[in-house]
Amino acid sequence: MADVIASANFQISKFSNQIMAWFKRSDKGILTPTEAKREVPDGLWFKSPAGKIVHTRELKNNAYVVPEEDYHVRIGSAEYFEVLFDNNEFTELDANMESGDPLKFVDTKAYPKRIKETQAKTELKDACRSAYGKMNGLDIVVACMDFAFIGGSMGSVVGEKIARAMDHSLKHKKPFLMISRSGGARMMEAGLSLMQMAKTSAKIAQLDQAKVPYISLMTDPTTGGVTASYAMLGDFNIAEPGALIGFAGPRVIRETIGKDLPKGFQSAEFVLDHGFLDFIVDRRSIKSRLTTLLKMLQ
Amino acid sequence: MNLLDFEKPIAELESKLEDMKTLAGDSDKEVQAAVKALEKKILDLKKETFENLTGWQRVQLSRHPDRPYTLDYIYEITTDFIELHGDRNVADDKAMVGGLGTIEGQTFMIIGQQKGRNTKQRQMRNFGMANPEGYRKALRLMKMAEKFNKPIITFIDTPGAFPGLEAEERGQGEAIARNLKEMFMLKVPVICIVIGEGASGGALGIAIGDKVLMLENTWYSVISPESCSSILWRSWDYKEQAAEVLKLTGKDMLSLKLIDGIVKEPLGGAHTNLKWMSQEVKKVIMDNFKELNKLTPEDRISKRIDKFCAMGVVKE
Numbered sequence: 001m002a003d004v005i006a007s008a009n010f011q012i013s014k015f016s017n018q019i020m021a022w023f024k025r026s027d028k029g030i031l032t033p034t035e036a037k038r039e040v041p042d043g044l045w046f047k048s049p050a051g052k053i054v055h056t057r058e059l060k061n062n063a064y065v066v067p068e069e070d071y072h073v074r075i076g077s078a079e080y081f082e083v084l085f086d087n088n089e090f091t092e093l094d095a096n097m098e099s100g101d102p103l104k105f106v107d108t109k110a111y112p113k114r115i116k117e118t119q120a121k122t123e124l125k126d127a128c129r130s131a132y133g134k135m136n137g138l139d140i141v142v143a144c145m146d147f148a149f150i151g152g153s154m155g156s157v158v159g160e161k162i163a164r165a166m167d168h169s170l171k172h173k174k175p176f177l178m179i180s181r182s183g184g185a186r187m188m189e190a191g192l193s194l195m196q197m198a199k200t201s202a203k204i205a206q207l208d209q210a211k212v213p214y215i216s217l218m219t220d221p222t223t224g225g226v227t228a229s230y231a232m233l234g235d236f237n238i239a240e241p242g243a244l245i246g247f248a249g250p251r252v253i254r255e256t257i258g259k260d261l262p263k264g265f266q267s268a269e270f271v272l273d274h275g276f277l278d279f280i281v282d283r284r285s286i287k288s289r290l291t292t293l294l295k296m297l298q
Numbered sequence: 299m300n301l302l303d304f305e306k307p308i309a310e311l312e313s314k315l316e317d318m319k320t321l322a323g324d325s326d327k328e329v330q331a332a333v334k335a336l337e338k339k340i341l342d343l344k345k346e347t348f349e350n351l352t353g354w355q356r357v358q359l360s361r362h363p364d365r366p367y368t369l370d371y372i373y374e375i376t377t378d379f380i381e382l383h384g385d386r387n388v389a390d391d392k393a394m395v396g397g398l399g400t401i402e403g404q405t406f407m408i409i410g411q412q413k414g415r416n417t418k419q420r421q422m423r424n425f426g427m428a429n430p431e432g433y434r435k436a437l438r439l440m441k442m443a444e445k446f447n448k449p450i451i452t453f454i455d456t457p458g459a460f461p462g463l464e465a466e467e468r469g470q471g472e473a474i475a476r477n478l479k480e481m482f483m484l485k486v487p488v489i490c491i492v493i494g495e496g497a498s499g500g501a502l503g504i505a506i507g508d509k510v511l512m513l514e515n516t517w518y519s520v521i522s523p524e525s526c527s528s529i530l531w532r533s534w535d536y537k538e539q540a541a542e543v544l545k546l547t548g549k550d551m552l553s554l555k556l557i558d559g560i561v562k563e564p565l566g567g568a569h570t571n572l573k574w575m576s577q578e579v580k581k582v583i584m585d586n587f588k589e590l591n592k593l594t595p596e597d598r599i600s601k602r603i604d605k606f607c608a609m610g611v612v613k614e
Contacts, residue, residue, distance in 0.1 A: 094614070102554065102611040103545050107530035156610030163607060185498070185520045187529065190544045191556045194498060194520040195609040198506055201478035202603045208479070225520070227471030228459075228499040233479055247471035247499075248461030256461050266466060276469050 046073070063283040072240050072283055074220060077129040077144035080179055084142060084287055090133030093165055098125050099157050105188040114150070114188070122148045126157035127182070130165035132174065136291040141169045144179040145226075152182035154226055155189040159196025162230065166203040175213040175294050180231040184224020197229035204233045213297050215290065218245050218268070218277075236278045236293065239268035246271075300363040304347055304355060308566075311340045344565050351515070353541035353550075357523055359515035360494045364569035366576075367426075368395055368410030368453040371493065374576035375583070376400055376408070382442075385434035388468065393424040393460070394432030394504075396439040398448070402584055407443035409436045409504060410453030413494070426495075427460040430473035433503050437477050440484060449487040449587055452504040457522065459500030474503040481506035482603055487590035489583055491561065492516045492548075493568075508602050509586045510556075512548035513575075514563040518556075519546035556609055 046054050048066040059066065063083050064073040082088045098115070105111040119125060127149035132141045143165045145152045162178065169176040185193035207214050216234030218227075220243035227247050231237075239245060246253075246266040254261055264270050268280050281289050301309050315336050322329035351359070359365070372379055376399035383390040396409035411428060414420035436452075443450050459470055481488065481504075490507035496518030512518055526540040527533065545551070548560040561582050564571040590598060 096614055098613045100611040100613050103543065105543050107543065156612050160610050160612050187521055187526060187544075189611075190519045190521075190546065191551055191554060192610050194502060194518075195556055195606060197475075197499060197502060198478055198606040199609060201475065201506075202482045202606050205479045205482045206603070209483075225499050228474040228503075229478055230475070232469070232472040232475040246466050247459065247474070248466065252461045253463055253466065257463050259463075261463065265463070274467050274469065276472050 048073075063286075065283050070241065070282070072220070072242065074147060074181070076124075076146040076148055077179075080144045081129075081131060081133075081142065083283065084135050084140070084177075084290075085131070085133040086135065086137065090131040090142075093130045093132065093168060094161050095129070096125065097157050097161055099155055099189075102156075102192060103188070103190055105190070107188075111188045118149055122146065124149050126161070127152045127154065127186075128158040128161045130161050130168075132165075132168060132172075135287060135294075138291060138294055139172070139174040140177055140290075140294070141165050141172075141174050142177045142179065145181045147181045147183075147221075150186060152180075152226075153184065153186035153193075154182060154196050155186035155193045156196065158186075159193075159199050162196075162200050163203045166200075166207060169212050169214075170203075170206060170210055173210070173212055175215065175297075176207060177215045177217065177290070178230055178234070179217045179219060180222045180226050181219045182222060182224070182226040184226055194225065197225050200230040201233060204230060208235075213294065215293070217281075217286070218271075219243050221245070223247065223249055232276065237276060239271065239277050239280050240283060241268060241280050243268040245277075302355075302358050302362065305566075308340060308343055308347065311336065311343065315340065348565055348567070352538065353517070353544070353547050354523065354538040356515045356547050357495075357517050357541050359567045360517050362567065362569050363415075365494055366568050366572050367415075368412045368455060368493065370572060371453060371576055371579055372397075372399055372408055372410075374572065375580040376406075379408070382439060383435075385431040385438055387431070387434060389429075389431045391429050391432030391435055392422050393426055393428040393456075394436055396436060401580060404584075404587065405448050406451050406583075406587075407439050407448050408451045408453070409439055410493070411456040411500075411504070413455060424460060426456045427458055428456065428500065428503075429460050429462070429465045430468045430470050433459070433470075433473035433477050436504050437480055440481065440488075444484050444486050447486060449591070450484065450489070450507075451583055452488070452490045452507065454490060454492040454496050454501045454505050454518075455494030456497055456500045457495050458497040459503065474499050477503045478506055482606075483599060485595035485599070487587060487598060488602070489586050489590070491579065491582070492518050492557075493579075495522075497522055506602070506606070508590050508598050509558045511559045511561050511582060511586075512551060512557055513561045513568060513579075514548055515567050516548060517541075517546040518548075518551055519544045558605075 046056055046059050048071045050069055052069055064075045064079055081090055101112045124146050128145050130143040143162045214234050215236045216231050218231050218239040222231050222245045244266055271277050318333055379399040381397035395412045399406055399408045411426045412423050413426035414423040440450055488507040490505045490510045492512040498520050523537040523541040527536040551557045564574045568575040
């Protein structure tokens with residue numbers, strides 16, 4: 001009996017590990033290599049995982065895609081806003097929202113300390129920023145996750161910012177674009193994080209009823225509770241090439257089935273093949289593709 | 299009998315009491331007094347143990363091998379029950395059960411994760427870990443309930459949605475996400491009760507309700523204490539500590555306003571008295587149903603949305 005319980009417990013742990021998989025740096029292979037995890041190139045030169053050296057100015061002018069290689073560099077909200085909004089002009093929503101510490105969560109570090117340190121390091125308030133502006137002259141509201149902030153984890157701030165940005169969309173009948181890049185729900189807010197999945201889904205149900213278009217762009221990686229809520233609920237589910245998209249992380253699945261995973265498992269191309277994406281879009285053409293799409297809906 | 303560590307001292311005293319009763323005749327006054335004293339001692343010990351359970355102990359109770367599962371409650375509280383199978387697309391997921399049941403003359407759609415009692419059943423039920431088909435079956439049944447204007451009850455008891463290769467191929471994330479969205483717009487009353495384990499998205503996938511309740515000795519959180527321990531402390535040894543910091547008990551979840559209420563269990567836990575527990579569950583269902591039934595569908599939906607949208611703590 002004890003064996004069976006232990007085995008059941010083991011299963012649970014395997015399942016849950018994926019939610020916070022970014023804490024483990026051991027997952028080479030299927031995941032993007034560590035050297036590619038750098039969000040925005042900070043020096044004058046950027047070296048791609050395949051070894052190509054590009055000037056950062058050239059990278060910037062190429063929507064942060066390595067020329068010829070088509071490698072999509074992991075970028076954050078600042079870069080996406082720059083790629084999408086006309087002349088990089090936008091109005092940010094809830095720019096000062098920060099995380100509380102309702103659970104008094106302490107593991108190896110107290111949660112407020114972890115937040116403060118991450119804020120100092122990333123110059124971000126939390127793992128999501130939202131804004132509205134014009135995209136090729138069309139009104140659009142965008143919420144974008146920042147992986148640099150505790151693995152893009154979703155806690156109260158992420159959930160609330162997305163919900164309020166969706167409210168803005170609802171109120172002004174502006175299309176909504178969600179850019180996901182996240183390991184899943186934030187463990188340090190436990191049950192509160194979990195309920196952000198519910199909150200954002202409720203808002204999407206309202207967008208649905210109001211017939212406001214919702215586009216969900218999944219970028220590398222999109223996993224866990226984010227996949228199991230707003231990321232998969234777009235009228236249009238789209239992704240960047242090669243992005244890892246899944247519910248459970250690859251390591252957890254490998255441990256569950258005790259076998260190696262097929263090549264390309266959980267890549268955007270795999271997810272498209274299985275019917276869960278409308279299309280894959282190169283970052284260099286995303287602005288024009290989305291503009292065409294939204295114009296067709298008008 | 300399956301005993302948890304903190305159940306053992308009580309069980310020892312109870313078997314001592316049995317021995318005492320069989321050895322001594324009814325007439326022996328001295329023994330009678332000793333029996334009485336022992337009975338009191340047992341009750342005191344039970345109270346002391348069960349009124350001061352730690353988070354981890356509640357997690358253990360929620361996984362107790364003798365704990366009542368979804369079908370146990372369904373068989374106890376319904377007069378008629380017709381199980382309905384399949385998602386109409388891929389398969390019938392045995393980790394998620396559902397069907398129409400009658401309680402006090404009212405028909406409900408009852409849905410829940412189902413665990414197995416022995417090795418064979420556990421395999422068949424996949425330890426209560428549903429595949430996408432399970433979530434899609436649940437949604438099919440909920441939509442049917444809406445069509446025929448029958449209220450919905452869900453019983454939550456899962457260590458998580460199944461993290462398998464085929465589950466990913468068939469869109470585990472999409473299946474759960476869709477349920478979250480669709481459940482908000484259901485026109486009929488929805489009552490959700492965590493009867494065992496409420497692990498993360500796999501639990502939430504059937505837990506968007508007008509009333510979300512937890513039995514006293516259950517847990518509901520974003521991750522299991524074991525996994526939390528292994529990730530944050532890089533060791534499996536901090537599960538007790540993790541169970542505390544995750545604030546995963548009914549009491550914690552209620553004080554954070556993430557659930558609507560707690561259902562009392564008998565002293566010693568739900569598994570010690572299924573009949574009593576089922577009556578309590580039935581009463582809670584009927585009380586809440588009567589209250590929810592007074593509202594219009596539009597009111598219920600907007601209250602449901604407002605409730606979940608108020609969850610979370612931020613600083614501005």
